[in-house]
Amino acid sequence: MNYETIVIGAGLAGMMAALGRAERGERVMVLAKGHGSTHWAAGCLDLFAEADDPLGAINQLVQTRPAHPYALAGVAALEQALARVRGVAEAVGYPLVGNAGRNLLMPTALGALRPTAFVPATMVNGEARQLGDGRPTLIAGLHELRDFFPPLIAANLRAQGYAAEGVYLELPPVERAHDFSPVVVARLFERPAFRAALGRQLAALVRKGGYARIGLPAVLGLYNAVEVVRELQALSGALIFEIPTLPTSVPGMRLFHAFEQALTKAGARLQIGGWVLRGEGSNPHLHAVFSEAAAREQRHLARRWVLATGGVMGGGLRAEHTGVVNETALGLPVRTPSGRSDWFQARFLDEAGHPIFRAGIAVDAQLRPLDAADQIVYTNVAVVGSALADFDPIREGCLEGVALATGFAAGQL
Amino acid sequence: MDHIELSLTQSLDHCIKCNICTSACPVAAVTDAFPGPKYVGPQAQRFRHEGQPVPDASVDYCSGCRVCNQVCPTGVKIAELNARARAQIVAERGLPLRNWLVARAGLVGRMSCGPHAPLLNFGLRLTPARWAVEKVIGIHRKAPLPASSTYTFRAWFRKHRAPTTARRQVAFFHGCATNFYEPHVGKAAIAVLEHNGFEVLLPKQQCCGLPLISNGDFKAATSAHEANVQALVSYARQGIPIVGTSTSCTLTLKEEAPEILALHSEDVQIVAAGTYDIFEFLRSLAERGELKTDFRPIERHLPYHQPCQYRAHRLGSPAMDVLSLIPGLVLEESHAECCGIAGTYGLKQEKYQIGMDVGAKLFDMVKRSGSDLALCDSETCRWQITHATGVASKHPIEILAEAYGLEL
Numbered sequence: 001m002n003y004e005t006i007v008i009g010a011g012l013a014g015m016m017a018a019l020g021r022a023e024r025g026e027r028v029m030v031l032a033k034g035h036g037s038t039h040w041a042a043g044c045l046d047l048f049a050e051a052d053d054p055l056g057a058i059n060q061l062v063q064t065r066p067a068h069p070y071a072l073a074g075v076a077a078l079e080q081a082l083a084r085v086r087g088v089a090e091a092v093g094y095p096l097v098g099n100a101g102r103n104l105l106m107p108t109a110l111g112a113l114r115p116t117a118f119v120p121a122t123m124v125n126g127e128a129r130q131l132g133d134g135r136p137t138l139i140a141g142l143h144e145l146r147d148f149f150p151p152l153i154a155a156n157l158r159a160q161g162y163a164a165e166g167v168y169l170e171l172p173p174v175e176r177a178h179d180f181s182p183v184v185v186a187r188l189f190e191r192p193a194f195r196a197a198l199g200r201q202l203a204a205l206v207r208k209g210g211y212a213r214i215g216l217p218a219v220l221g222l223y224n225a226v227e228v229v230r231e232l233q234a235l236s237g238a239l240i241f242e243i244p245t246l247p248t249s250v251p252g253m254r255l256f257h258a259f260e261q262a263l264t265k266a267g268a269r270l271q272i273g274g275w276v277l278r279g280e281g282s283n284p285h286l287h288a289v290f291s292e293a294a295a296r297e298q299r300h301l302a303r304r305w306v307l308a309t310g311g312v313m314g315g316g317l318r319a320e321h322t323g324v325v326n327e328t329a330l331g332l333p334v335r336t337p338s339g340r341s342d343w344f345q346a347r348f349l350d351e352a353g354h355p356i357f358r359a360g361i362a363v364d365a366q367l368r369p370l371d372a373a374d375q376i377v378y379t380n381v382a383v384v385g386s387a388l389a390d391f392d393p394i395r396e397g398c399l400e401g402v403a404l405a406t407g408f409a410a411g412q413l
Numbered sequence: 414m415d416h417i418e419l420s421l422t423q424s425l426d427h428c429i430k431c432n433i434c435t436s437a438c439p440v441a442a443v444t445d446a447f448p449g450p451k452y453v454g455p456q457a458q459r460f461r462h463e464g465q466p467v468p469d470a471s472v473d474y475c476s477g478c479r480v481c482n483q484v485c486p487t488g489v490k491i492a493e494l495n496a497r498a499r500a501q502i503v504a505e506r507g508l509p510l511r512n513w514l515v516a517r518a519g520l521v522g523r524m525s526c527g528p529h530a531p532l533l534n535f536g537l538r539l540t541p542a543r544w545a546v547e548k549v550i551g552i553h554r555k556a557p558l559p560a561s562s563t564y565t566f567r568a569w570f571r572k573h574r575a576p577t578t579a580r581r582q583v584a585f586f587h588g589c590a591t592n593f594y595e596p597h598v599g600k601a602a603i604a605v606l607e608h609n610g611f612e613v614l615l616p617k618q619q620c621c622g623l624p625l626i627s628n629g630d631f632k633a634a635t636s637a638h639e640a641n642v643q644a645l646v647s648y649a650r651q652g653i654p655i656v657g658t659s660t661s662c663t664l665t666l667k668e669e670a671p672e673i674l675a676l677h678s679e680d681v682q683i684v685a686a687g688t689y690d691i692f693e694f695l696r697s698l699a700e701r702g703e704l705k706t707d708f709r710p711i712e713r714h715l716p717y718h719q720p721c722q723y724r725a726h727r728l729g730s731p732a733m734d735v736l737s738l739i740p741g742l743v744l745e746e747s748h749a750e751c752c753g754i755a756g757t758y759g760l761k762q763e764k765y766q767i768g769m770d771v772g773a774k775l776f777d778m779v780k781r782s783g784s785d786l787a788l789c790d791s792e793t794c795r796w797q798i799t800h801a802t803g804v805a806s807k808h809p810i811e812i813l814a815e816a817y818g819l820e821l
Contacts, residue, residue, distance in 0.1 A: 001700060001734045029729070034486040035433045178445045179452075183436040248436040271729040273483035293727040295667035295685040301700070315486065 003029045006302040008276050008289065008329055009316070011037035013385025013403035014308030015259040016081060019088070020411015021304075022266035030268060031291060031300065033275040035256070037314050037386075037403075042108075042244035043218070043251025045085070045118035045404070047078070047100060049397020054117050055079075055100040058401070067390040070398070072365055073405040081408035082118070092258045093226055095121045105129070107215060107243055109148055111139075111156025111164075115397065120251055122225045126215050126241030128162070135212035136163040138205060138238070143168050144180040147246045148217045164215075167205060172197035185219040186250045189228055199235025206238045218242035218251050225254065274298065276309075279330035284379040286330065304380050306410050307332070307369075308403075311360065311386035311393065325359050327387065330378075333371045335362045335389040353395040360389035367410055382410040418675070421458075421494055427487040428455035434481035434491055439750040440474060443770035447474035450481035453498065454491035461498060467505055472498045474764070476755035476771070477627045478721035492725075496626060496673045503629030511551035515757040516628040519620035522561070522593030530561035553765035557754070557800035559594040559792070566596040570615050573603065579612035584648040586657035586666065586688070589620050590792035598792075600821045601814040602658045602691055608817050609698065609705050614653065617644040621662040624757050626673055638670040638681070646680045649687030656694045658810055660723040660790045661756060663690045667726070690723065691810055692731035692790070699735060708816040710741035716782040717809070718747040718775055718798065720791035721755070732790055732809040739816045745782060749775035752789075754797035769801060776801040788812060 003026075007018040010032035022028040051057035058078065062071040070078065082100060089096045098104055098118035105113040105128035113128050131137055137157070139150040150166030157164035172194050176184065188194045202214055214232075220242055221228040232240045244251060263270060274291040281287050286305055290297040309316030309329050318326045323340030327333075336359040337343055343356035362370045367382040384406035386393050393399035428451065435441055435449030447453070453472040460468040472495050481491040514521065525533050536542050543554040552558075566587050583606055591599040603613050622637035645655055645666075657663040666688040671681050689697075698704040719730055736744055752772040753759050759768025779787045779802045787806045789795045795806035814821060 001696060033488065035437065035484040036486040039433050039436070039486075040431060176445050179435075179441070179448050181432055181435055181449070183432075184441075187442065248432040253436070269729070273724065273727050274729065275488060275727075291727065294664055294725065295688065298728050 003027050003300070003302040005304045005306065006031055006289070006300055007306040007308055008032070009308030009310060009314070009385070010035070010270065010272065011308060011310055011314060011385060011403060012085075012255070012400055013407035014306065015263060016085065016404050016407030017306040017308060017382070017384055017410040018268050019084070019259065019262055019266060020408060022263060022268040028268040030263065030270045031274045031276060032270070032272050033315060034272060037310055038252040038256040039249055040247045040313075041249060041252050041399070043120060043249055043255050044106065044116040044123070044244070045082070045096065045098070045400040046397045047117040047401035049103065049115045052103055053101050054103055054401070065390070067362070069388045069391050069402045069406050072363060072367060073409040077409040078401060078405035081404035084408060085404055086118070088262045089120070089255065089258045092261055093224070094254055094258060095226070097121050097124050107131070107153065107157060109153065109217075109243055109245055111153035113160065117401070120225070120242070120254070122220060122229045122242045122251070123218070124241065125213050125239040126243060130213070131157065131162045131164070133212070134163070136165065136209060137213050137215060138209060138211040139164055139166045139215045140169050140202065140205070141217055142171050142180065142185065144171050145182070145185050145217055145219065146180065153215070153243065165209065169198055169201050181248065182217065182219045182245045182250050183222070183248055183253070185217070186222045189219060189221045190224065195228060195231055196235065199232050202232065202236035202238070206236050211238050213239035213241060215241050215243050218244045218249070222250060222253060223257065276329040281378055284376055286378040286381050289330070305378075305382070307381060307383045307387055308385050308407065309387055314386060316387040317359065319356070327361060330381070332361050332369045332377060332383070334359060353392045357392045357395065358390055361387050362389045366413055367406060382413060384410045421490055421497070424488065424490045425455035425458050425494065428489045429487055431486065433484050433486060437480050437484040437750065439478065439480060439771045440476050440767060444474070444767050446767070447471055450475070450491045450495070454481065454494045455489055457498070458494050461501065467498070467502050470502055473502060474767070475499070476751065476753070476758040476768070478751040478755050479725040480721060480750045483724060493673055499629040500631045508628065508630055509551070511761065512628040513630070514550060515552065515760055516624040516630050516633070517620070518589040518624050522589045525561040526565055526593040528563055530563045534560045547762055551762045552760050553762045556760040556765050557796040558760070559590065559796055562594055562596050564596060566592045566599040567615065569596055569600065570603070575612060576607055578610070579607065580610050582612045582614055582653045583694070584614045584616050584645065584653050584655045586616070586618055586645070586655055586662055588657060588659035588662040590659055595792060597821065598658050598808045598810065601808065601811045604814045604819040604821055605695070605810060605817065606656070608819055614648065616648055621665040622670055623661050623665040626665070626669060627756055627758070631674055634670065635674050635676065638674060638676060641666065642680050642684045645684045649683045654694060655684065655688045656691050657688070658691050658808060659792060660690050660720055660726070663688055664722050664726055690726060690731065692735050693726065693728055695735050696731040699738065704735070705817070706738055708739045709818050711739055711812065711816050712741040714743045714745065714782070715784055715786055715788055716747060716779050717744040717788045718749060718752065718794065720789060720794045721751045723790050736809055736812065739813070742812070742816070744788065747775050747778050749778065752794040752797045754793045756793055759797060768797070772797060772801055779804050
């Protein structure tokens, strides 16, 4: 009802933009199809994976690639966005630690090492430079938790020269018998008796094996993970770190929750389950968007809009078999390789990446969408995050960084 | 294969197994009896075929709250898959007497409403009576049963003298709860609508059929919906909005009956397109500047729970939007997925505790608020909230009527 800004999409980019606008005193709503990118991702902040010094690399990149979203948002926006997101997480007792000037190397659920700039405090003890201090690491899990195999993780760490062993713990007695998704186990970790029982098992293993640190799946509580880690450290006598699991991602849910709290506090509204089908506007203004609802569409009115619907994965872009890529919410023009045959390089692992992964919406310096002739489609729309053209969020390892920087910029424009 | 079945079959291919639905499901969070929407929805659906035995009966533990649909990032119609799967079980194994009974809210209401209601209400408060009801029928002895009214809403309406100044018309769908248990909710709605210049018409109507749908009795649900469509379609064709105070009834008329029962005649579609929840309707008036705003301030801080069946309309929070126009009134949203009752789910002996566990977050929030009143749009949720917390509950339309200073 009479919003000043409506943000379409509830990933990091959309929530960052919404927070910015709400904190400026606007009436803001976030309209999203469902839960999404936060719940799928590891809950870390990737800024630029290909360099040891992401900020340094980004400073160079904005000179050489002026159409890259980082160049449009500006490095200052990225730095302010990082400070803001850390504040949001800190406010729910879930600090994010790291350094924009130096990537951390974090073990994955396969035991590979993945560069990222900021991680929750619950993960940081697993950083590779710590793992390499010569003292042994234990990777522990539960048979009942799907898709997390401590012996596999430990073997892969050993193959990279880190002293690590894998072990399965015994599930403490619980009334549940069937389903142990990451979220179910995270809820169990919120029970003191469950933690205490596992803590005793870990203490016995530490006494026997002399482990300096223990890696556990990132399911150590939904909303009080820092406390859980602290308690398990006290019980086991070793440092504890979380390793991200397959979705649904508990660290991602914590981040979503932190933003939800911040947005509520700032007076913004969230409508989850509101799938935007189309917009209605006449150049250069978008007047309304319509979301799917029971029996008929719901019309939304606002003065200003932020499109934060993501790329192909998030559902913001849809690639048709005909070779056409559509922007799904407002039908904005999408920059794509000219034909289907130009989507991919000849080699699967080509170092330059595949052109189709840089498809997206081209924008001007104020993130306003442009058509093929570089004319502004809507002056009151800003596009943020993975819906943008001219970058490859996965290969460049900058998905969260771009989401936050552009989301922050759209929040201040 | 009707077009809904086709879209359900296709929609299950949209499932990317991310488990977001299962992570958000309030029932799977508290019991192993329900393994979660992903398993009994898109996954088990691949094993359900006509003429084949039902592969897994755990779908009966789905409460139908539709949180899964709401959070699904890829648009899978999980709740609809589950509703149809339950009907297949009922078709194979028959409907238990208890479910037959709780699914017939109108019939039960009609029998219990009237001058004898106080006696019946007294009887149903007696522990031995409830014990017997649990043993014989399977309705949990503690489950919140509504108190029957001594008069029906329709009887009151017949004697009601409407103002003669009305410029426009609406048709009111009161549902079973307002007619037999809570006529005061209907009175408040009529007062608000008349205050805003509407003449309120009262079409013939019967139970919307939702309890029949959620207990898998699709045959009876279909005849209920067809009868309602027949009674309502002339209003909808004249462009007279059909407005209801029960969010589940209006959702059933708008979507659940057509979608789940596969009823797609032109009349069904016209009725669906012409039906509104009352706050959806009032909000659209407000957006056009047509809602009266001569409110008295209400200096109160009240907890508000938006029922899962209201969120399933996918309209945001219309009651919050409209009530925010009342000076002084501050609403605190529950942010709880579901109260646990889910219509008739939490009444059942084997599901009562699950319902109470599902609602625990909401009950905590209501109790912590320190308020002596909670607001909620759906009747069974109000009864559940009051049962679990001891805090009185009202429909938001009652507060709106109060803010207008209307005599009820």
